[in-house]
Amino acid sequence: MSDVLLEVAGLKTGYGDLTVVRDVSLTVRAGEITVLLGRNGAGKTTTLRAITGLNKVSGGTVDYLGETLTDPSHKRVAKGISYVQEGKRVFRELTIEQNLLLGGFSRRMSKRALAASVDEIYQLFPILGTKRALIAASMSGGQQQMLAIGQALMARPKLLILDEPSQGLAPVIVKEVMERVSELKSTGLGVLLVEQAVQDSVAIADQVSVIEMGRTTLHGAAAEINMDDLQRAYFGGTA
Ligand code: ATP
Secondary structure (H helix, E strand, C coil), rough: CEEEEEEEEEEEEEEECCCEEEEEEEECCCCCCEEECCCCCCCCCHHHHHCCCCEEEEEEEEEEECCCCCHHHHHHHHHHHEEEEEEECCCCCCCCHHHHHCHHHHCCCHHHHHHHHHHHHHHHHHHHHHCCCCEHHCHHHHHHHHHHHHHHCCCCCCCCEEECCCCCCHHHHHHHHHHHHHHHHHCCCCEEEECCHHHHHHHHHCEEEEEEEEEEEEEEEEEHHHHHHHHHHHHCCCC
């Protein structure tokens, strides 16, 4: 079994005095995808914000590479945690290449290292290479989502956190984005993916975790998850 990158145990977090997440646990391993599912308002984004240091952890632990994280958000990026927030928009009036170069900004890389990173992104997402000189606004929603992911990859993360990359995309494009995300596993990257597209995301997942009202109610290996249990947890027993 591959190395554990992220281990969240009994997480409690929220906004100021408001506790939204009461007991969330999940694991992400290198070269694997963990999908975090749950209805609107269940606490998925809030969980991601605690993992990335944007929200305060008030109980439980967030361990990354065996160390409990307490440092601020920007230091977590430097440690290899990249986060593509929900509805993340690229810089529409900049070219694809300029968008990618901005993604590498946080790493203070040499020009040569930056160029090498950009080339790697073009290998992963050939469409970005083909359109490198065009402005981002000229691309489709799915391509812009891939650019947003490419931008996050420019920081050379070990753990990539994606909040609903399929949002607002047509079903056929959702499948394509999921395929591309799935391909990232071969680079050894661990991915924590929050999704509403249940079937498509479970199809590429190694681990699945479901949150209901701030608590993890179902988790396990994707191959062993019973879809009926998943439906019940996800739809609160109405499926
Ligand atoms: P969605 O799919 O709608 O994004 P989610 O599972 O990601 O759902 P969260 O965004 O984590 O849910 O929200 C969980 C709860 O926290 C909701 O009740 C929401 O109203 C509340 N919440 C979110 N952001 C804030 C905030 N900035 N201040 C106070 N409460 C918030």
